[in-house]
Amino acid sequence: MPVASDVEEPTTDAEAAAEGLPINEVFYSLQGEGMLVGVPSMFVRTSGCNLRCWFCDSYHTSWEPTGAWRDVDSIVAEVQSHDQANHVVLTGGEPLIHEESVDLLERLAADGYHTTVETNGTIYRDAPIDIASISPKLASSTPTPDRDPKGDGEWEKKHEENRIDMDALSQMVDEYETQLKFVVTDESDLPEITDLVERVRTATASTLADEDVLLMPEGMMREKLDRTRSRVAELAMEHGYRYTPRLHVDLWNDAPGT
Numbered sequence: 001m002p003v004a005s006d007v008e009e010p011t012t013d014a015e016a017a018a019e020g021l022p023i024n025e026v027f028y029s030l031q032g033e034g035m036l037v038g039v040p041s042m043f044v045r046t047s048g049c050n051l052r053c054w055f056c057d058s059y060h061t062s063w064e065p066t067g068a069w070r071d072v073d074s075i076v077a078e079v080q081s082h083d084q085a086n087h088v089v090l091t092g093g094e095p096l097i098h099e100e101s102v103d104l105l106e107r108l109a110a111d112g113y114h115t116t117v118e119t120n121g122t123i124y125r126d127a128p129i130d131i132a133s134i135s136p137k138l139a140s141s142t143p144t145p146d147r148d149p150k151g152d153g154e155w156e157k158k159h160e161e162n163r164i165d166m167d168a169l170s171q172m173v174d175e176y177e178t179q180l181k182f183v184v185t186d187e188s189d190l191p192e193i194t195d196l197v198e199r200v201r202t203a204t205a206s207t208l209a210d211e212d213v214l215l216m217p218e219g220m221m222r223e224k225l226d227r228t229r230s231r232v233a234e235l236a237m238e239h240g241y242r243y244t245p246r247l248h249v250d251l252w253n254d255a256p257g258t
Helices: 074-082 100-110 157-164 166-175 189-204 223-237 247-252
Strands: 021-030 040-046 068-070 087-091 115-119 131-134 178-184 214-215
Touching: 021 074, 021 100, 021 247, 040 074, 068 074, 074 100, 100 115, 131 166, 157 166, 166 178, 166 189, 178 189, 178 223, 189 214, 189 223, 214 223, 223 247
Parallel strands: 040 087, 087 115, 115 131, 131 178, 178 214
Antiparallel strands: 021 040, 021 068
């Protein structure tokens, strides 16, 4: 089982340190998704997000954010305590809503760590990022009344209006080594994916190869993935995109610290 730090009750903004990040969990595990799948990595999961996907697999960083404010020094020290890992994944929530994420990435880069930032692609930050793992949110992610986890409809309009920011997305693709990682609910998502890929190619100077476009089945439990992974793999083959598993789900289901 991966090793996770204890998560304290969250503090208020007024109680937070002048320099720090709201941290949901820090843990050592295997990268479960994308081009580095299977690589031992330290994960730093921030709390808070500017979107609300109905299927969010880190509910307690978005719909009901929890965690504790921690200074960058203590986060780096915990990363360093696991000397098996040279890779660090900054994830969330949406880690780039926090300016202090740049400070953390600069510290990690100075210490020689390879960093992946898992982001929805709506916020650009100038930071030392080795891989920008961008997961643009499709229309199927919007929390419509029949899919809203909280049932109050507060986020449907806000999420739909803000889920794609082409300026931030294209700037990120131009600046960083990028993988576009799409959560696929079913084959009806593919027209939107192919259209968005072409829009990104038009808006950027970089070359976005088909192998940089990853299709990943939606699902937080093995039982759900068992029903969807084969079809998503077939869709990847049909379109020339890359398929990515959710290794952590296959190994540990939705256990914290994975």
